[in-house]
Amino acid sequence: MRSISPAPSFSDLQDRGVLITGGGSGIGAALTEAFAMQGARVAFIDVAEEPSRQLASDLSNQSKHAVHYLKADLRNVSEVRAAVDEAVARLGGLGVLINNAARDDRHEFLDMSEDYWDENQAINLKHMAFAAQAAAPALIRDGRGAIVNMSSIAFMLNMGAMPSYTTAKAGVLGLTKSLAGRLGPEGVRVNAILPGMVVTERQLKLWLTEDGMAAMRDRQCLKRNLLPADIVGPCLFLASSASVGMTAQWITVDGGVL
Numbered sequence: 387m388r389s390i391s392p393a394p395s396f397s398d399l400q401d402r403g404v405l406i407t408g409g410g411s412g413i414g415a416a417l418t419e420a421f422a423m424q425g426a427r428v429a430f431i432d433v434a435e436e437p438s439r440q441l442a443s444d445l446s447n448q449s450k451h452a453v454h455y456l457k458a459d460l461r462n463v464s465e466v467r468a469a470v471d472e473a474v475a476r477l478g479g480l481g482v483l484i485n486n487a488a489r490d491d492r493h494e495f496l497d498m499s500e501d502y503w504d505e506n507q508a509i510n511l512k513h514m515a516f517a518a519q520a521a522a523p524a525l526i527r528d529g530r531g532a533i534v535n536m537s538s539i540a541f542m543l544n545m546g547a548m549p550s551y552t553t554a555k556a557g558v559l560g561l562t563k564s565l566a567g568r569l570g571p572e573g574v575r576v577n578a579i580l581p582g583m584v585v586t587e588r589q590l591k592l593w594l595t596e597d598g599m600a601a602m603r604d605r606q607c608l609k610r611n612l613l614p615a616d617i618v619g620p621c622l623f624l625a626s627s628a629s630v631g632m633t634a635q636w637i638t639v640d641g642g643v644l
């Protein structure tokens with residue numbers, strides 16, 4: 387499910403330090419690959435060790451710089467901080483943080499426990515704030531730092547099957563606007579991407595059915611499934627100096643649902 391279409395080239399991303407959370411599979415893996423192929427210095431955090439090690443090793447054989455895999459459970463703030471510090475040390479600085487990791491569990495609202503809510507917010511929202519906090523000093527030192535936060539159109543579709551996830555994804559936009567306000571005066575831009583239905587291995591395994599995909603294609607203007615590669619161009623753009631005047635904004639990549 388890795389990206390296959392050629393990504394646009396942004397020469398300013400060469401040698402930039404880039405950290406991607408949840409970069410070991412799905413959209414995150416496509417982003418890890420794309421930044422590595424731009425010639426960036428890339429590190430990614432993921433809890434899934436085996437596929438992540440494999441990805442880092444495969445990409446390191448093809449890219450200008452070795453790709454660094456850092457194992458951490460992003461639900462744990464001290465692990466987030468340690469992994470970000472390690473990334474900054476290994477990359478020799480940081481220019482770009484991609485807050486990508488999430489887990490879109492379905493859950494029944496009427497049965498939802500407090501613990502479930504807290505754990506769900508921890509993987510879908512909280513780590514983005516603390517990764518940004520840990521990365522901020524390096525991004526400020528960089529002088530043209532950029533953060534890209536992964537939201538979702540799901541919170542605008544009145545979906546009843548995952549209220550904690552969709553609340554977190556709405557929160558990602560609030561976080562994006564607040565951090566843009568706080569970090570903009572220090573030269574750091576903060577933007578977000580709202581993907582629509584993107585077909586990944588995990589989505590296929592857990593949630594997507596032929597009927598469900600057909601129904602979403604029906605709602606889209608573009609009558610094809612979106613793939614992780616569709617998120618790559620917008621993300622590279624928001625990370626690069628091509629979008630140097632943009633902050634506190636978001637780009638929707640949903641094939642035209644909204």
Ligand SMILES: NC(=O)c1ccc[n+]([C@@H]2O[C@H](COP(=O)([O-])OP(=O)(O)OC[C@H]3O[C@@H](n4cnc5c(N)ncnc54)[C@H](O)[C@@H]3O)[C@@H](O)[C@H]2O)c1
Nearest residue numbers: 408411412413432433434459460486488536538581583584
């Ligand atoms: N796929 C879609 O249709 C879709 C739609 C809208 C938004 N998004 C957003 O795009 C982003 C990527 O989605 P995806 O579908 O590629 O997800 P995915 O589940 O395929 O990948 C998420 C990655 O995060 C990692 N991860 C999960 N829990 C972790 C933890 N506790 N600590 C560290 N790493 C952890 C996983 O191992 C995995 O590699 C997410 O923010 C998601 O909400 C996806």
